[in-house]
Amino acid sequence: MLEPTDLTARAISELRTRFGTEAAVTGRAPGRVNLIGEHTDYNAGLVLPVALPHATYAAAAPRTDGVIRITSAQEPEPFTGHVDELGPEIEGWAAYVAGVLWTLREAGLVSGGLDMHLESSVPLGAGLSSSASVECATAVAALGAAGRTLDADLQRAIVDAGIRAETEVADAPTGGMDQSVAVFAEAGGALLIDFDSGEHHSVPLALGERTILVTDTRVKHQLTDGGYASRRAQCEKAAADLGLSSLREADLEQVETLGDEVVRRRARHIVTETARVEPTVTALGEGDWASISELFAASHASMRDDFEISVVELDLAVSTAVEAGADGARMTGGGFGGSIVSILPSEAVETVTAAIDRAFAEAGHNPPGHLIATPSAGASYTAC
Missing domain, CATH: 3.30.230.10 (Ribosomal Protein S5; domain 2)
Known part of the structure; x- marks a missing residue:
């Protein structure tokens, strides 16, 4: 850069x-x-x-x-x-x-x-x-x-x-x-x-000897291709079906009453993802990397399974980063490509990036890019 x-x-x-x-x-x-x-x-x-x-x-x-x-x-x-x-x-x-x-x-x-x-x-x-x-x-x-x-x-x-x-x-x-x-x-x-x-x-970050690493899968996403708009429409339908102004007002019990299975999963991601934010703030402030691992893993699984915005390259980058020593990793952004974010010991940056590069090469994917996200x-x- x-x-x-x-x-x-x-x-x-x-x-x-x-x-x-x-x-x-x-x-x-x-x-x-x-x-x-x-x-x-x-x-x-x-x-x-x-x-x-x-x-x-x-x-x-x-x-x-x-x-x-x-x-x-x-x-x-x-x-x-x-x-x-x-x-x-x-x-x-x-x-x-x-x-x-x-x-x-x-x-x-x-x-x-x-x-x-x-x-x-x-x-x-x-x-x-x-x-x-x-x-x-x-x-x-x-x-x-x-x-x-x-x-x-x-x-x-x-x-x-x-x-x-x-x-x-x-x-x-x-x-x-x-x-x-x-x-x-x-x-x-x-x-x-x-x-x-x-x-x-x-929000102050107690990163200490930790680094925020971003890995760009080089899978290009476009917000004008309909994927983002369809997810937004599904969320709006979920809120309307529940008689709420937004899904911020919903809880999981309400979400599970939604009749449309796809709309129900979309809403479940929003409710659980919003609930993960404040615990993440606490964990980052305290340097609680075990909690970061759990929160990031749950977030990625929710985006992959309930919101269905991940792709194979993102999933591979996340699993490889964690296996290679990252405290936690998840896809970030609108989805359908793009990047993952990892928090990891600073000394592990080279190990993790090399492992992701190797995994992508073995899978036949284009080489990813990496950058350090200094706040x-x-x-x-x-x-x-």
Whole structure:
């Protein structure tokens, strides 16, 4: 992974090379890995994500003519438009960037044109929230270029802008966890978010000689292919059949009365997964790795069997990590591919990664990728 200073410098240099303009600000927003609480955000549940050191960097310069020009190191084609033409019909990768500028303009937070270039170290399609990282980096850079100071209200507006861009423009449903942690995360901790009350706070992690390891199976997932939407619809049906506003209000006894067997299993995952979050917070705070092992194992089994969002590569990575010395491992993210998260003794990182690499090779899978998830801070911008 390139260092943040290298990516910032590259973003500034590319803005100058491509557009002949000097950056006024650079924005940064991280990717994330969710420690536990999968698919619970849109069910008014609890989640416990960590912001990654891997992030998107946006160099931006304001324009006075209303023109918007955006390029990305990850995309071959630039986006060019005008502020008066922005709207929910934006297509392709620009939906996540120009879509954010549209939502910020709709909220009265930005008004003028902009030149912007994006660089990112967040793996694409790995279930590590590369899209929210792009959205929030775009937002903080645009707000910084507009001379606005980030405060609690503006942070909330950034989260809302990212959610709107992803759901209304990119047509990729999101529960809001990714944007929330990208903005509100604090270095050194996880972010406990309650999607019923809307409250969130940083949770200290007693990792000591432990490391959070993320393994990308390189099986690409897409949130627009229907799998996510169908799970969400099934959860909404379960709540409606129980006469509840959300599955946060349900208990297991109620869930077992549901007549549709598939809907019942989907609801069972949500209820049990939400119930695992607070014990995980306690275990991480106390360094109780035996409990982490049990909680992660139960979470993965629930996603595999009840929610049916795992794949063979994820299952293999999880079982191999545990057998090779991880305290606990589970799939993370939306599912249907992507990554697993493991907590393990720091001295075991090389052993575990080598074991997973070997298991994938023997099974004929593509080589996985690995990264260390050092808990990092949320979005910010810096004046150039």
